[in-house]
Amino acid sequence: MKKNITVEDVKKIAILAHIELTDEEAITYAKQIGAILTYVEKLNEVDTKGVEFKSQTDLKNVFREDIPKPSLDQKDVLRNRLSKSKGGSLVISSVL
Amino acid sequence: MKNLYELTVVEALKLLESREITSFELVTSCLNRIEEMEPTINAFIHISKESALEQAKAIDEKRAKGEKLGRLAGIPYSLKDVYNTKDLPTTAGSKVLEGYVSPYDATVQRKLQSKDAILIGKTNCDPFGFGSSTENSAYGITHNPIDTERVPGGSSGGSGAAVQYGGGLFSIGEDTGGSIRCPASFCGIVGLKPTYGRVSRYGSIAYASSYDTVGPMTKDVRDSALILEIIAGIDELDATTSNDPVPTYQSTLDTSLKGKRVGVVKEYLGEGVDSDVKDAILKAIEVYKELGCEIVEISLPNTEYAIAAYYVIGISEASSNLARMDGIRFGLDVNTNEWKEKIIKTRGEGFSPEEKRRVMVGTYALSAGYADKYYNKAQQVRAVLKQDMLKAFENVDILLTPTMPVTAPKIGENTDDPLKMWLMDAFTVTINPVGVPALSIPAGKDSNGMPIGMQLIGPHFGEDILYNFAYQYEQKVKE
Structure with missing residues (x-):
């Protein structure tokens, strides 16, 4: 079954994905995403009744003792935005 | 020297x-x-x-x-x-x-x-x-x-x-x-x-x-x-x-392969495989026979669905993983004061078309109303793929396939058609969802002198088996 994705659909997805798109980009992606979704529709042909994926290998329930250890240095972590950090915190524009 | x-x-x-x-x-x-x-x-x-x-x-x-x-x-x-x-x-x-x-x-x-x-x-x-x-x-x-x-x-x-x-x-x-x-x-x-x-x-x-x-x-x-x-x-x-x-x-590496069983996946030597690549794999099969292996034809019947399942799950996880690329703590720093605009612009400017495409399809596949249809269905198909693979290893020690159906394309040959590019990965993407190991080793050259790779697939944690088979082949063709 052919899956139609409109330019409006793409713009809506872009909002959900937090990506700025030009109108031109939206037109290209509408065509491409439509083709991709049409292709993956074929998954419906597989009988998966009662089947559940659990894990790749048989590894499960990995536990460890909760012992505090030194973590990364605050200065190191902030150095990619040094000009925007203050007193060990990152300063961003107000959200509300 | x-x-x-x-x-x-x-x-x-x-x-x-x-x-x-x-x-x-x-x-x-x-x-x-x-x-x-x-x-x-x-x-x-x-x-x-x-x-x-x-x-x-x-x-x-x-x-x-x-x-x-x-x-x-x-x-x-x-x-x-x-x-x-x-x-x-x-x-x-x-x-x-x-x-x-x-x-x-x-x-x-x-x-x-x-x-x-x-x-x-x-x-x-x-x-x-x-x-x-x-x-x-x-x-x-x-x-x-x-x-x-x-x-x-x-x-x-x-x-x-x-x-x-x-x-x-x-x-x-x-x-x-x-x-x-x-x-x-x-x-x-x-x-x-x-x-x-x-x-x-x-x-x-x-x-x-x-x-x-x-x-x-x-x-x-x-x-x-x-x-x-x-x-x-x-x-x-x-x-x-x-x-x-x-x-x-x-x-x-030196263990003898006598009596070991090599599975040849019939679906991986069919349509779409270059004739030079196919010939190279058939020659490799002969080498394994000379090494004393038994060749068994194997079917992975759901291969056709593996690519679709691979991409749906892969890009869903990618869209989630890439959510952290927001320009706030590291990387590209777009100059704007409004926080949401900053995130949207960082991703608009920072992502290439392929990144945007995958993040958007992944976002769609996980969005309300579609997650069951795409993501959850793909996970179920993944379970079927894993069953197929484990079943294959009940009969054979390794599987032998081409790594890629083709040799290296020219630059720019496939860039306009993302789906075609994705389909080129048919024999490799099917491995990751089931978690088994796979090794690509050189297996000759095509008529243009470009290398051909052959893929050996083993059971979970069977890297030692892969290396043994690969080394024996490598030494034999060196002779």
């Missing part, structure tokens, strides 16, 4: 230990080779010339004093630029991480450094591993050193090209759906995608967390076995690593 950059790791270690060469000479040879090749190949995003030479000198001095050295002392290597390396830039091939300097080392880097190996540089790749050609990188296209008009494969294309031409003696790639095996195939080298959980992913920038694997790219099978012995094993920083003991893979 070979140029030093042409040596394998095992050969170089012998010469270093017998003091016939110094690490400084070896590193210098690789750096000169890089200088010679990079203007046409562009395999590297970052080259650590000074620190590599300094480290080499320090190791030579320690060796001269008779101090104890690590198992890879003085060997230059490269890392795909998805591995965090303290105090060095890490871009993942994406503009969105431009300027990012990591505050920590990935586990694989820490392990190699603890064995006194020398990081020579960080290699180019499709952004976040999104691609099979290294044409999508924000840091330029990488060319295939064997024919510079062709792609090196991807996404670890820089690593493939660097190992092929001698820019370091080995590289660590990252494989989510063939990103180690495809460039290994196109560049004529050996590339291992290990079992999921065999090598720690800590510090590897995530593409699809349930597929991602860390593996060696080397000139031959023995080098691959040696490097895996060093990088494999449990890591408390990656809860998905296995505590199964790491075998000494080199010790079983």
